[in-house]
Amino acid sequence: MYDWRIPELGVDEAVEFMRTAISVVKDRDKRVSIVNGTLSIASSHRTIANSKGIYCEEQFTTMYCGLLTVAKEGGEIGSFAYEDQSSRKMDLNIERLAVKAAEKALSSLKPKTVKSFKGTVILDPDVSSMLFSALSAAYNGLNVWRGISPLKGKLGEKIAVEQLEIIDDGVRPWGLASSKADGEGSPRRTTTVVEDGVLKTFINNTFTARLLDMEETGNAAGLLDVAPSNTVVKPGDYDVEEMVEETDAGLYVGRLSGHMRFEDGLVSGTVKQAFLIENGERRYPVTECMISGNLYDILKDITGLSREVEVKWNNIVPAVMAKNISIIGGGKP
Secondary structure, eight states, X not given: OOOTTTTTOOHHHHHHHHHHHHHHHHHHOTTEEEEEEEEEXXXXXXXXXXXXXXXXXXXXXXEEEEEEEEEEETXXXXXXXXXXXXXXXXXXXXXXXXXXXXXXXXXXXXXXXXXXEEEEEEEOXXXXXXXXXXXXXXXXXXXXXXXXOTTTTOTTSBOSOTTOOEEEETTOTTOTTOOSBOTTSOBOOEEEEEETTEEOOOBOOHHHHHHHTSOOOSOBOSSSOBOOSEEEEOOOSBOHHHHXXXXXXXXXXXXXXXXEOTTTOEEEEEEEEEEEEETTEEEEXXXXXXXXXXXXXXXXXXXXXXXEEEEETTEEEEEEEXXXXXXXXXXXX
């Protein structure tokens, strides 16, 4: 997973990447500007050796670009929008990234408050990635052994809707968390964690595997720690707009500033790049609005997953549609 073009990328070429982003955003709409932009490249070499004769050498490259944009119209400033891409290869689509960042900023102009209600929420992959990251901490064998995971004692039980399948894929081609071996030198592998909504296993290193009387899964990270590799969520059958069309009353959430805690399942935060949905149509962007729910309830209330998935660092996830979410608005009842 080494692209020789990345370490050979010069300063002038890197600057040109960002100039392209600025130009695309300006050409898309003069009301949008880039508040902050980041382009980072990395080349690394890793050697693992242990007393049992394991020896492994690997080289990695990583490229990342993120854009923070905002739209202004008259005296009004919209919500900040963020869009990013990351890859092991030098294949980032800067033009597409810039267009999406500009469109997100534009779509947040002229927001309105909404009344509080309980309804359907569609989580953009930026937000569903947070959801599945929190869940991965719950099926982390170290947290299970410590007794802080609500999934302790639930192996073989249904924890989500039937269409949910989650794989920890440590050997995904060009995956940002892929490698030949984990932090202990054990081979990386593909592990089905949730299948048909049923919890099949926890992810473990050799230490937690012994403690829990389970197989190790190649998820060692550092000294005695456990971490997911590439979390791959099986896509569904929906286009995002089809999700919107099926929603009578709800919210599309593009970004969330808040918490998703695996310890108690708390999901709470202020929504950004969010839009009210009524009778199958996006009505307008919202402001002064929060969502509240529970991670483990949401897993059982999922009503749809999108066909398209996005790479959000080590998470490869679809958009998620779920019912019975509390939407707390600043509008008058």
